[in-house]
Amino acid sequence: MKINKEWHRANRMPKNPTTDDRINWHIEHAKNCSCRKMSKKILEIIREKHPGYKNDG
Ligand SMILES: [Zn+2]
Numbered sequence: 001m002k003i004n005k006e007w008h009r010a011n012r013m014p015k016n017p018t019t020d021d022r023i024n025w026h027i028e029h030a031k032n033c034s035c036r037k038m039s040k041k042i043l044e045i046i047r048e049k050h051p052g053y054k055n056d057g
Contacts, residue, residue, distance in 0.1 A: 001036075002033070026046065
């Protein structure tokens with residue numbers, strides 16, 4: 001559980017994120033930081049849009 005502060009500073013979630021904003025943010029977040037796990041809901045949405053997406057965390 002390590003937070004990548006630099007990444008978070010450079011990648012803030014938009015104020016009123018669209019579903020795509022959220023998905024993209026979480027995909028990039030999972031690649032760059034492990035401060036928190038992806039919620040089940042987000043993972044479901046990502047898998048709908050990106051079949052085959054893998055995230056074990
Ligand atoms: Zn993080």
